[in-house]
Amino acid sequence: MPAKTASSVPPWQSYQALYIHVPFCKTRCRYCDFASEAMEAGGPAAQVHMDTYVDDLVLQLRRAAKAGELAQLSTVYIGGGTPSYLGGRRLTELLYTLSLTLDLARIEELTLEANPDSLTPALVRDSFALGVDRYSLGVQSFNDRELAALGRPHDATQARAAIRLIGERPARLSIDLMCGIPEQNMTSWQASLAEATAPELEVSHISVYPLELHPATPLGRAAAAGEVALPDEDMVADMLAYAADYLSRQGFRHYEIASYAKPGQESRHNSAYWTGRPYLGLGRGAWSMRQRGLAAEVGAGTGGRTLLRERWCDGKLQESVVGAEAVAREDAMLGLRMAQGISVAAQPEPIRQVMSQQIARGLVVEEDGRYRLSRRGLFMANEVFASLL
Amino acid sequence: MQNIPVDHIRNFSIIAHIDHGKSTLADRILELTGTIAERDMQSQVLDNMEIERERGITIKSQTVAIRYQSRPDGPGQGDAYLFNLIDTPGHVDFSYEVSRALEACEGAILVVDAAQGVQAQTIANTYLADAAGLTIIPFLNKVDLPGADVARAKHEIEEGLAIPAADALEGSAKTGLGVPELLERIISEVPAPAGDPKAPLKALVFDSYFDAYRGVIALVRVVEGTLKSGDGVTFMAAGLRAQAEEIGLRVPAHQPCEQLEAGEVGYLICSIKDPKAVQVGDTVTQSAHPAEAPLAGYQAVKPMVYTGLFPVESDQYEPLRSALDKLTLNDPSLVYTPESSYALGFGFRVGFLGLLHMEVVKERLEREYQLDLIATAPSVEYRVYTTAGERLELHSPQDLPDPASIERIEEPCLKLKIITPPDYIGAIMELCQQHRASYENIVYLSPTSAEMHWRMPLAELILNFYDGLKSGSRGFATMDYELDGYQESKLVKLDILIGGKAVDALSLIVPAEQAQGKGGALASKLKAIIPRQLFDVPIQAAVGGRVLARQTVKARRKDVLAKCYGGDISRKRKLLEKQKAGKKRMKQIGNVELPQEAFLAVLQTD
Numbered sequence: 002m003p004a005k006t007a008s009s010v011p012p013w014q015s016y017q018a019l020y021i022h023v024p025f026c027k028t029r030c031r032y033c034d035f036a037s038e039a040m041e042a043g044g045p046a047a048q049v050h051m052d053t054y055v056d057d058l059v060l061q062l063r064r065a066a067k068a069g070e071l072a073q074l075s076t077v078y079i080g081g082g083t084p085s086y087l088g089g090r091r092l093t094e095l096l097y098t099l100s101l102t103l104d105l106a107r108i109e110e111l112t113l114e115a116n117p118d119s120l121t122p123a124l125v126r127d128s129f130a131l132g133v134d135r136y137s138l139g140v141q142s143f144n145d146r147e148l149a150a151l152g153r154p155h156d157a158t159q160a161r162a163a164i165r166l167i168g169e170r171p172a173r174l175s176i177d178l179m180c181g182i183p184e185q186n187m188t189s190w191q192a193s194l195a196e197a198t199a200p201e202l203e204v205s206h207i208s209v210y211p212l213e214l215h216p217a218t219p220l221g222r223a224a225a226a227g228e229v230a231l232p233d234e235d236m237v238a239d240m241l242a243y244a245a246d247y248l249s250r251q252g253f254r255h256y257e258i259a260s261y262a263k264p265g266q267e268s269r270h271n272s273a274y275w276t277g278r279p280y281l282g283l284g285r286g287a288w289s290m291r292q293r294g295l296a297a298e299v300g301a302g303t304g305g306r307t308l309l310r311e312r313w314c315d316g317k318l319q320e321s322v323v324g325a326e327a328v329a330r331e332d333a334m335l336g337l338r339m340a341q342g343i344s345v346a347a348q349p350e351p352i353r354q355v356m357s358q359q360i361a362r363g364l365v366v367e368e369d370g371r372y373r374l375s376r377r378g379l380f381m382a383n384e385v386f387a388s389l390l
Numbered sequence: 391m392q393n394i395p396v397d398h399i400r401n402f403s404i405i406a407h408i409d410h411g412k413s414t415l416a417d418r419i420l421e422l423t424g425t426i427a428e429r430d431m432q433s434q435v436l437d438n439m440e441i442e443r444e445r446g447i448t449i450k451s452q453t454v455a456i457r458y459q460s461r462p463d464g465p466g467q468g469d470a471y472l473f474n475l476i477d478t479p480g481h482v483d484f485s486y487e488v489s490r491a492l493e494a495c496e497g498a499i500l501v502v503d504a505a506q507g508v509q510a511q512t513i514a515n516t517y518l519a520d521a522a523g524l525t526i527i528p529f530l531n532k533v534d535l536p537g538a539d540v541a542r543a544k545h546e547i548e549e550g551l552a553i554p555a556a557d558a559l560e561g562s563a564k565t566g567l568g569v570p571e572l573l574e575r576i577i578s579e580v581p582a583p584a585g586d587p588k589a590p591l592k593a594l595v596f597d598s599y600f601d602a603y604r605g606v607i608a609l610v611r612v613v614e615g616t617l618k619s620g621d622g623v624t625f626m627a628a629g630l631r632a633q634a635e636e637i638g639l640r641v642p643a644h645q646p647c648e649q650l651e652a653g654e655v656g657y658l659i660c661s662i663k664d665p666k667a668v669q670v671g672d673t674v675t676q677s678a679h680p681a682e683a684p685l686a687g688y689q690a691v692k693p694m695v696y697t698g699l700f701p702v703e704s705d706q707y708e709p710l711r712s713a714l715d716k717l718t719l720n721d722p723s724l725v726y727t728p729e730s731s732y733a734l735g736f737g738f739r740v741g742f743l744g745l746l747h748m749e750v751v752k753e754r755l756e757r758e759y760q761l762d763l764i765a766t767a768p769s770v771e772y773r774v775y776t777t778a779g780e781r782l783e784l785h786s787p788q789d790l791p792d793p794a795s796i797e798r799i800e801e802p803c804l805k806l807k808i809i810t811p812p813d814y815i816g817a818i819m820e821l822c823q824q825h826r827a828s829y830e831n832i833v834y835l836s837p838t839s840a841e842m843h844w845r846m847p848l849a850e851l852i853l854n855f856y857d858g859l860k861s862g863s864r865g866f867a868t869m870d871y872e873l874d875g876y877q878e879s880k881l882v883k884l885d886i887l888i889g890g891k892a893v894d895a896l897s898l899i900v901p902a903e904q905a906q907g908k909g910g911a912l913a914s915k916l917k918a919i920i921p922r923q924l925f926d927v928p929i930q931a932a933v934g935g936r937v938l939a940r941q942t943v944k945a946r947r948k949d950v951l952a953k954c955y956g957g958d959i960s961r962k963r964k965l966l967e968k969q970k971a972g973k974k975r976m977k978q979i980g981n982v983e984l985p986q987e988a989f990l991a992v993l994q995t996d
Binding site: 018020210211213234235237238241258271274280282290310331335363364380381382384386387390 | 966
């Protein structure tokens, strides 16, 4: 609950996006370092555990609705983990509660994250019926050797079937594709991109991102021990560049560093993160963001906003307050991820100075009153972001 | 203990190769004589610096007066004896200090590991003890260990050291086996000190340390005459006059006394606040009745190895200076002068007695003073004769004048002694030749141990020679060395240019014929170390403007955090902050960010 504030302090703005976290997966992928539980080996206890978790989410949703926190939402995203792994019964319970606690007619986008192996016809039918209008499918690759090297719980055939299954409904579909993975080469990468964009599959959104190796994961350890051959950094750069060129030829717009969409198919929920709109996170470890202050252009670095990030973690509330100056930097950092960039006029002087330096380094361009990452800057974005810290 | 007569005093040291058990034996002696109760023993009392204990070496010696009640049925007939156990630094860097400490003794216990036998420093220390005219009592240590080969070790002692070892003591410093017998042998074999207490005073300073309240505390052995509390005294080499404010015995706490007679060992406090004023090897005499000549053998301390020490953060310059000031108090051999580097900013050129000394000092600065330091490649002191007829002594590549004005350069040389099992002679020959050493001869100590003699430039020793020796002999070979004058060599300054700019802190003085090879190796090594940046970074190795080798670190093409959604923002931010902190630790050379490891690369290139 937002605290009561003196009248001089502007009130907290309403949440505009809701994220529901489902921290369960069938098995753990070899590269994954997220706090997600692998449930397959858990037996009946794991089933009870997931029941309890969903019951608790239902309770949280009802509380949030009573507190009025869900009234102004425009997007909902059920992510993970692997939400589809919850199975039809639990997902139905969750979605049904959602339909009762918020006005689905107002919701512009309700996304369900799914893996090809746990997406059944019944699950698609029921989830669609209960309001899901966008599916985000963890395909990663259409090459079985690559999928096996990543430790994904599915193969390419299952991915194709899942895509077709979603295609039977008038729902939007996004898929994830990964480059820089073991066994991959330019030819197999091109093949995966070609398959993702095959007209009959009607994929309207693709997230393209390079594999991040974390030292504490099985893949990270294997790579450190020299047991797996990974495409080198330059090859990954070539793959990212190829994807950018190829997907734009196929009619996708590179609207964010890692996101490509057919016109109008951009993720509205994720755009909320990049443009500084308040969001509520429910579920274990999910972050919420609240903010107050006046913003002529929210998310464009206008001064005067303060931001509060909070989450419940192991029964404890973690909070971090971000002051106005840091908010401006963070807004710039997130806003620059998007092709639309950030408004020059809205930036305070220190940020303009940083931008001038990045323009001189060829990583940022200034056009039509906005700063945007250059093509090189898209691939070297950390250089720009680090300069804004 | 003051009432023990001089003929019941025994002054002795323990000498050994590293790890053969010197400090453990000292501990056992202190414990068995009740000098330090068992419960107060922090294993190895004599190694009281953290780093010393960790490395199992003694850098600063600690001397202790021990009261020993002899056995009624032994040579001491039940009388009380005063043992002065004079500890010596345990590393070749400090051989001069060792020699002075041995001068204060009449006897030495030679500890030899029964498994390892005679090693290079066993021999070096035995020579020093011989030169000081000491009676040597061999003690075969660790005889209870499975690998012990007593017969072989005895054979090596007889062959290699020419010391009769047939009835050498066999024991274990760890368990105390053989130590009671050793104490009796000290009485029967080590001579009582001689010297005329009525002669003019000559006391040898064999160690000194600094106390914040009392100033310099010198450890002295009275050789002739009597040192009395309150006397006016003169440090003869330093030409320093002072008053003997307090004298006494270290038991090991200070126990003041009225006087120290010829043959006695103790401490002397004169309210001297400058630690460099009192040098090891100096002779103390009575100002009113001075000795005619000082004791022989004094040498001013002269560093052998120099390196630049620079703080990673420029605001750490003053803390570094103050830390060096403090370290000097107890280590007057440390010398330093301010040095500035285009690449590394302000720091110090620091001179050390040797490589180990350098490592220990650097580690103490980092650990005890929490300084983050970059050390440049170590250098020796070169003599440069210019065409104008001057002789320059310099120890930093930066100071080398223009090649056109150099007539010739001389570099310091070593007599090098290596002891190794014969299997590794071939590998060592090759290693030595790579390091410009000239072969002198080889002596077989036993069928399993050979002693090789070489002459080698000191500069070669400080660039990885020891590591090469250890790896070439699977750790079996040991070495010892002493300075042996200068020799003329054809040397050039090898410059490293990064992004077209010469990085002064990476320059090296190298033999002309090695410039190409070293330049190439260094450029390759740097290529591997320097992270890819926004633009291509050329690395060049050059001598006098002529480029010998070139490498390029290609521009980085991808540095992007993949996805970033709501939950990730804090996490991504942390990653970026980490990345930024990593960059901050780098040194900026023009546009190029150079990691600290780049400055270490020169140390590791052969």
